[in-house]
Amino acid sequence: MLEIRNIEAYYGETQALFGASLSVGRAEVVALLGPNGAGKTTTIRSILGLTRARSGTISFEGAEITSLPTHRISGMGISWVPDDRRVFPTLTVARNLQIARRRTGYREWKVADMFGIFSALEHLMPRECENLSGGEMQMVAISRALLASPGLVLFDEPSQGLAPRIVQDVMKTVRLLKAEGISSLIVEQNALAALEVSDRVYVMDRGRIVHEGPARELVENPARRRDLIGM
Numbered sequence: 001m002l003e004i005r006n007i008e009a010y011y012g013e014t015q016a017l018f019g020a021s022l023s024v025g026r027a028e029v030v031a032l033l034g035p036n037g038a039g040k041t042t043t044i045r046s047i048l049g050l051t052r053a054r055s056g057t058i059s060f061e062g063a064e065i066t067s068l069p070t071h072r073i074s075g076m077g078i079s080w081v082p083d084d085r086r087v088f089p090t091l092t093v094a095r096n097l098q099i100a101r102r103r104t105g106y107r108e109w110k111v112a113d114m115f116g117i118f119s120a121l122e123h124l125m126p127r128e129c130e131n132l133s134g135g136e137m138q139m140v141a142i143s144r145a146l147l148a149s150p151g152l153v154l155f156d157e158p159s160q161g162l163a164p165r166i167v168q169d170v171m172k173t174v175r176l177l178k179a180e181g182i183s184s185l186i187v188e189q190n191a192l193a194a195l196e197v198s199d200r201v202y203v204m205d206r207g208r209i210v211h212e213g214p215a216r217e218l219v220e221n222p223a224r225r226r227d228l229i230g231m
């Protein structure tokens, strides 16, 4: 579904990605792990066309998207749950959800479906997003990503700063997406929760993929996991 081949990306003269390659299959959950500054967010930004890859190619559903504008890429069915949530702070939750809706050809979710996933969301609808807690904002950010009808969801540090119960809700959502045939790429520094929900894992360090394999292998082998991701 998503195929990244040998991308190199820069911030000015600073090279952040050195020929990174990875793929995500249909209904597959893939974790992209690695330390601070490894290039995980840059990989997501490159997929979305927010940071242009200077070389290499990125394809989605067989079509090359490397040079497409971001709105075209998201319109093809790639949704993003940013690490800083990026909801509209002065708008209500209801309005934030309403304006996120989009048709792409993938499953169209309704706001009522979101209440089934995040039971707390319904009573938050009239609240302005700037008054929400971090966990509540994450529910809105994920709901916005789903209401945009994705075939692939990019989660950037989805458990960062969240209480364990909300992290479980996030991972439950990833499982639900998989059951619906929707793929996820989950970027985390070192979250076991992400590994437990993933089919495959890539580990990145200093702009390069340094490990690729089944996620189960790292869940079941703590010594190997410590070697690769220090946890």
Ligand code: ATP
Pocket (backbone or CB within 6 Å): 011, 014, 015, 016, 034, 035, 036, 037, 038, 039, 040, 041, 042, 043, 189
């Ligand atoms: P983190 O977990 O801290 O978000 P990351 O794996 O997502 O780390 P990136 O944010 O992709 O890493 O950063 C990769 C490299 O690019 C780092 O060396 C970082 O300092 C550099 N970098 C990231 N954003 C910028 C920017 N806006 N300007 C210059 N350099 C940047």
